[in-house]
Amino acid sequence: MAVCEVCGNDYDKSFEVVTAGNRHTFDSFECAIHLLAPVCEHCGCKIVGHGIEVQGRWYCCAHCARHREGEGVAVDDRV
Numbered sequence: 001m002a003v004c005e006v007c008g009n010d011y012d013k014s015f016e017v018v019t020a021g022n023r024h025t026f027d028s029f030e031c032a033i034h035l036l037a038p039v040c041e042h043c044g045c046k047i048v049g050h051g052i053e054v055q056g057r058w059y060c061c062a063h064c065a066r067h068r069e070g071e072g073v074a075v076d077d078r079v
């Protein structure tokens with residue numbers, strides 16, 4: 001049994017995620033995404049798939065990255 005650190009739910013099927021050496025406990029992917037997913041710098045949505053990182057800034061898709069960084073940005077669109 002472990003308590004979700006986002007919503008406080010005490011759930012027997014909770015799971016742990018280790019990211020950059022920090023251990024987190026969640027009861028659902030929704031809570032994990034809420035805490036861990038980066039947010040698109042352009043449209044503000046949670047990035048749950050393969051986001052795009054441009055010099056430390058995260059975007060949900062190449063469209064958003066180009067919109068904010070300019071057409072010249074080298075974007076590897078893996079989405």
Ligand SMILES: [Zn+2]
Nearest residue numbers: 004007027031
């Ligand atoms: Zn939760």
Ligand SMILES: [Zn+2]
Nearest residue numbers: 040043060064
């Ligand atoms: Zn976006």
